[in-house]
Amino acid sequence: METTSQFKALDERYYMPAFSREIAIVKGEGSKVWDADGKEYIDCVAGIAVCSTGHCHPAVVKAICDQAHQLIHCSNLYYVPHQGEIAKKLVEVTGMHKAFFSNSGAEATDGALKLARVRTGKKKFVAFTHGFHGRTVGSLAVTHKPAIREPFEPLGMVKTFVEYGDVEGLKKVVDNDTAGIIVEPIQGEAGVIIPPDSFLEGIREVCDKTGAVMIVDEVQTGMGRTGKWLAMQHTKVQPDIVTLAKGIASGFPMGALVAREGLEFKKSEHGSTFAGGPLACAAALATTGVIEKILPDVSRKGERFARGLMKYHPRVRGLMIGITVGDKCPDIQKKCAEQGILVNCAADGNLRLVPPLTITDAEIDRVVRVIDGALGPVML
Numbered sequence: 001m002e003t004t005s006q007f008k009a010l011d012e013r014y015y016m017p018a019f020s021r022e023i024a025i026v027k028g029e030g031s032k033v034w035d036a037d038g039k040e041y042i043d044c045v046a047g048i049a050v051c052s053t054g055h056c057h058p059a060v061v062k063a064i065c066d067q068a069h070q071l072i073h074c075s076n077l078y079y080v081p082h083q084g085e086i087a088k089k090l091v092e093v094t095g096m097h098k099a100f101f102s103n104s105g106a107e108a109t110d111g112a113l114k115l116a117r118v119r120t121g122k123k124k125f126v127a128f129t130h131g132f133h134g135r136t137v138g139s140l141a142v143t144h145k146p147a148i149r150e151p152f153e154p155l156g157m158v159k160t161f162v163e164y165g166d167v168e169g170l171k172k173v174v175d176n177d178t179a180g181i182i183v184e185p186i187q188g189e190a191g192v193i194i195p196p197d198s199f200l201e202g203i204r205e206v207c208d209k210t211g212a213v214m215i216v217d218e219v220q221t222g223m224g225r226t227g228k229w230l231a232m233q234h235t236k237v238q239p240d241i242v243t244l245a246k247g248i249a250s251g252f253p254m255g256a257l258v259a260r261e262g263l264e265f266k267k268s269e270h271g272s273t274f275a276g277g278p279l280a281c282a283a284a285l286a287t288t289g290v291i292e293k294i295l296p297d298v299s300r301k302g303e304r305f306a307r308g309l310m311k312y313h314p315r316v317r318g319l320m321i322g323i324t325v326g327d328k329c330p331d332i333q334k335k336c337a338e339q340g341i342l343v344n345c346a347a348d349g350n351l352r353l354v355p356p357l358t359i360t361d362a363e364i365d366r367v368v369r370v371i372d373g374a375l376g377p378v379m380l
Helices: 004-014 058-070 083-094 107-120 137-141 146-152 166-174 195-209 280-310 326-338 359-377
Strands: 025-030 032-035 040-043 097-101 125-127 158-162 179-184 213-217 239-245 257-261 321-324 352-353
Touching: 032 213, 040 359, 058 280, 083 257, 083 280, 097 107, 107 137, 107 166, 107 179, 107 213, 107 239, 107 257, 137 146, 158 166, 179 195, 195 213, 280 321, 280 359, 326 352, 326 359
Parallel strands: 125 158, 125 179, 179 213, 213 239
Antiparallel strands: 025 032, 032 040, 097 257, 239 257, 321 352
16 A cells, blocks of 8 residues: 555645645545545544545445445436435435435535526526635626635626625625525635524525525535535524535535425536436435434534633534634644544634544543643633
8 A cells, every 4th residue: 555655745746736634544444544644633524524424434435335246326317225215215205305416515516506597597696705606607707705716707607605603794786687596604714603593594584585595506515514414404594495415425526406386407407427426325325324323413513612612612512523723724634633533624714523423422522631731821
């Protein structure tokens, strides 16, 4: 097996330098991973909220292997094994009407934008400051961060950005020509920013008044991450379209959009060669089965993190945790990694933790101790 230095040498020679990275992860089990040099870590990044059931959960591994022995790909020209089953499950847990699959969260966003446009006949969208919805042309158009969006403008989308949380500002820009409003119920890439319920309720009211479609991006917050299947389920608001990905298939590439009755693609309006393939659907079906069993404990685990990190004023919703540390964030991230804990820096100096939903109490306590040791000297 290659060492970290060998990984680095190959990467620098042959791979486009789109990422900053130092660690080569080669093995995972539960909440732990090991690098190419044999060092063990508790993984509170989890592929950025992807490894919801932990690394290589036996039920997910078995589902993928069993399906791989039967059929790996057949395309959506035919009925796909497990596709109807996982669509049914997602409809049930989200309260929506029908589902459509993609290969990623960005593709799910693209699909949601297309669906809103084709069913309303309108072209304008409203998104929010600090929001992140993906890096494809469509999803990037409604992603706010200028540094990653502006180099690729124009992106062919008529959109307006409103301050996250500002319902009055939203009312001023949404009109009868607005196709949709896209929002994260908790902004993950921005550092786990949790708005008041009144903000999401306000968006729903604006959509009801103008006929705009309410698109809720649950790519990072969905699939049990916050202690419920959807972060929106902490409120009484029912969206029109919900996008999912990340934790949906425990690391197998997959995304989905689920929509209310009356919002669906007609024949030939949308499609994908790989989306909703047999392996992805098998992995997702196994993942939802595991999440069902562990979901009742997610909020309690989040509270354990909150108590342990209380003096740093964490923002916590289930197992989605953000701590504002400022310019020292990269140093804190590095110190934690040196002590065997993987965390990452989201935007604006925010430390983000999105561990597997299967993380144990003992692992939580160790993470808290390491973060406390790293933060204490610079924060208190």
